[in-house]
Amino acid sequence: xxxxxxxxxxxxxxxxxxxxxxxxxxxxxxxxxxxxxxxxxxxxxxxxxxxxxxxxxxxxxxxxxxxxxxxxxxxxxxxxxxxxxxxxxxxxxxxxxxxxxxxxxxxxxxxxxxxxxxxxxxxxxxxxxxxxxxxxxxxxxxxxxxxxxxxxxxxxxxxxxxxxxxxxxxxxxxxxxxxxxxxxxxxxxxxxxxxxxxxxxxxxxxxxxxxxxxxxxxxxxxxxxxxxxxxxxxxxxxxxxxxxxxxxxxxxxxxxxxxxxxxxxxxxxxxxxxxxxxxxxxxxxxxxxxxxxxxxxxxxxxxxxxxxxxxxxxxxxxxxxxxxxxxxxxxxxxxxxxxxxxxxxxxxx
Numbered sequence: 001x002x003x004x005x006x007x008x009x010x011x012x013x014x015x016x017x018x019x020x021x022x023x024x025x026x027x028x029x030x031x032x033x034x035x036x037x038x039x040x041x042x043x044x045x046x047x048x049x050x051x052x053x054x055x056x057x058x059x060x061x062x063x064x065x066x067x068x069x070x071x072x073x074x075x076x077x078x079x080x081x082x083x084x085x086x087x088x089x090x091x092x093x094x095x096x097x098x099x100x101x102x103x104x105x106x107x108x109x110x111x112x113x114x115x116x117x118x119x120x121x122x123x124x125x126x127x128x129x130x131x132x133x134x135x136x137x138x139x140x141x142x143x144x145x146x147x148x149x150x151x152x153x154x155x156x157x158x159x160x161x162x163x164x165x166x167x168x169x170x171x172x173x174x175x176x177x178x179x180x181x182x183x184x185x186x187x188x189x190x191x192x193x194x195x196x197x198x199x200x201x202x203x204x205x206x207x208x209x210x211x212x213x214x215x216x217x218x219x220x221x222x223x224x225x226x227x228x229x230x231x232x233x234x235x236x237x238x239x240x241x242x243x244x245x246x247x248x249x250x251x252x253x254x255x256x257x258x259x260x261x262x263x264x265x266x267x268x269x270x271x272x273x274x275x276x277x278x279x280x281x282x283x284x285x286x287x288x289x290x291x292x293x294x295x296x297x298x299x300x301x302x303x304x305x306x307x308x309x310x311x312x313x314x315x316x317x318x319x320x321x322x323x324x325x326x327x328x329x330x331x332x333x334x335x336x337x338x339x340x341x342x343x344x345x346x347x348x349x
Contacts, residue, residue, distance in 0.1 A: 086258035098257035099156035105131040116248040128209035140207035174265040179344035181327040182303040243325040253328040270298040
């Protein structure tokens, strides 16, 4: 309960401390100021609108039921968030250049920013379908990998295009983002927890780096044969490097290039089914997305269940530091904490 209060307090303090980088202050749970802030938090959650900006009169007329969303209202709120603090997002993360993460599909005049571990693989294959590069979805893991490699032909860098190129003028533009807690679990399970990844050209060295830095293994042979890092070791490694790590594990907002890229839609992965029709309408295509969250309940996904279980066992200090590292991901989409009954859905409806 106390940590939940701390988490919500850190969200509230963003209202008053944007210019100070959301630095949280020591507080007294029984103090008047704390009571005021808590009441403000609960009021904001009750209204289902952003705590950072007042909803317009038209925004406040929609009342969503559980696990449903009004995509148009959601995007209005998100766009206000983007305009308010896009210049505050730290630039120190070693994120790939914008043109190496953005795809442009000329046949459908669509730009897509791919954020690792946020459903981008499913979207890329669907966009290949819409662009008439493939005739049907892949039926095997081997074919799926081939399609993903083929999609790399449409990266701006491969096309010799800049993100502000005239060729992209008027292009339909979107990206996807995910609750940071479930994304951490998914990234860990997919890239680090599997024993075979110790030999992976990219993630093998990361596994060994975590074992060396966090577990304290220095013998080269032992590093090669040791069990994969635990989830908590992975989190401690994230904290040690302040999230400035491989793009599969680092904050999502710096990868989005918000200062130079206009978006028609920033899609929360948890509501892919609600946004999918709007995406295909925007690119004038009859394709459909078949992804992990499309049409499903995100609260029952493996990454959600494991996130609630695993994160509840991690020291509060580590959780708090992780929240500070990923705070802009949380704030952009108004994502819930893992202690919230509606986790991992956003609070915006």
